[in-house]
Amino acid sequence: MPPPRFDSTLGIVTDKASVIIEIGTAYTKCGYAAELTPRAIVPSHFFDAEGSLKTLKLFDKDMSPDQRSLVLTRFLRQMYYKHLLAVPKERRVVVVESVLTPSEHRDLIARALFENLDVPSILFAPSHLLACFPFGTQNALVIDVGHKESVVIPVFEGVAMLNSWEASPVGTSAVHSKLRELLLAKASFDTAGQGVVPAKGFAEVFTDELLEDICVRFCFVTNLERGRLIQAAAQDTTNSVKTAPPPPDVRLPLNNEKTLLIPGLVREAAAEVLFEHDEDSKSLPQLVLDSILRCPLDLRRPLCEHLLVVGGGSLMTGFLARLKAELLDLLATKYQEKLPLTSVKFFQYAQSPIEVYASWIGGSLFGALEILPYRSISRDDWLKTKRVPDWTAKIAQSTGVDEGSDERER
Known part of the structure; x- marks a missing residue:
């Protein structure tokens, strides 16, 4: 008798494993919960074979909101039927996103998945926090070297410290x-x-x-x-x-x-x-140390010894060695008085490109948990407001201000 499918024991509301999607500026990763690697890593654009015969980028600012929604829907539908070989309405979705993602992009993703693909629920999870899961740590200074920008966010005891983040348009x-x-x-x-x-x-x-x-x-x-x-x-x-x-x-x-x-x-x-020191933008080593300086005193040394680098740019040969040398040089010169530390340490798996999809693996682990339905947004909840709630919704709820009112906009 053949063994049961890996997702047959993960049923919560459905019998299917959740779909994990990470839409990046350059590439999109997709796959299933409880799997170690994405099923596919594809460019984040869509070739319009039926219309303009052009390659259309996702979230292109030159397009209208309806056009962006149409392109995203076609892209996701192609991803489901070509790479995942799955029916969208049968599986929950975990969307791995940066905490700096514009609300407009989140609403476009939710609109495409809920209204056009009929998925049952969506969980939007922060990529910097999920990147810690594969390394088995709750404390890390997550350095994401992405396509358009590099973002540094400290994570301590499983909480992303958003008051200490740093970003720069170097990637x-x-x-x-x-x-x-x-x-x-x-x-x-x-x-x-x-x-x-x-x-x-x-x-x-x-x-x-x-x-x-x-x-x-x-x-x-x-x-x-x-x-x-x-x-x-x-x-x-x-x-x-x-x-x-x-x-x-x-x-x-x-x-x-x-x-x-x-x-x-x-x-x-x-x-x-x-690594160039510019007056207009900070170098990557400066981002790291400035983010540590924003943290409380008792967290600075642990974070400096728990550096977690993710993103495609981190896979360049010699990147980690150069970043370590730059950090130690800055700690011994410009940051000597402000940050009296003498060592830095990195999380790293030898002979593994896990840095490229570490956040996706974190989403894969979280998507297999039984708590997923209680943290997700259901399709019925979306149809009521057609907005993805974020931290501003909590503020509006506590102050008694309606989310869509003019008072909140001011």
Whole structure:
């Protein structure tokens, strides 16, 4: 007799395991509760094969709310029937989201799932808190290096400390932009007919997909000493700063006619944007230490020794070693008086890319609990107000102000 399905014992209201969805700026992860990895990791865009024949991004500000809702509904329907092979109305949903997600996006997701796909309930869970679950800890300083921004939120005793969060618009998108700039300035193409020509005349070749491929395959984060020299050389107009010999150049065949020649300097300089100290925006190490400074005194040392890095940007070769070196250098110089600490420690699983989907795994664990129905928003609750309640709803309830009234808006 064959063994029962893994989700046959997880029935609460239905006999089906919950669906876990994490919609990121660049990629969306989907799968089932109690599973160790997502069933699929797909780009967060939808190809309109029936209409405009264009690739439409989710939550595009250039589209109207109805258009955004339509694109999101088509994207989710394709995800259910192509990747999950499931009927939406039969399974509860856990949506893993950042605490900084706009309320408009949450309402669009709820509208698409409740009104168009008829799911029974939805739980919106904070990604930074869920990222702690796979590591078995309730205390961590969660550093999410995302596509558009990096967000640092302390978690202590299972509670996200929202008064101590820090964010900066530095992420993998900034690395890709810097990589494109360096390639146009320093790279070249080996063409079949014209020989070696500068890359400046082929700007249209450097698509987002090609930049991501180059970044993943060839770029890395260099050490602290070389990184400081690269930053100094980039700001020096007299060429007086001498740098160490760069790593080897690489050749990337694009087609039968062109081969991209990538200098070694480009490979190690692209990621420096994450660690540059700028007056307009903080570097990633500054975000970490400033977030710790916002915490109470007795929590600073434990958090500094419980650093949890997640997000696709954290998988770059040499990232954690460089981040640790930058933090120790700042603790010994600029932050010496404000933060008298001498050590930092990271959570890490050896030989595992769990950082990419750590928050999703946390959602998978939470989605298998019996408490899920009591923490979720039912379809009937949504149809009454057509709004996803958040922390402002608690304030309105305690003050007696209606959520939709003009007084609350003021």
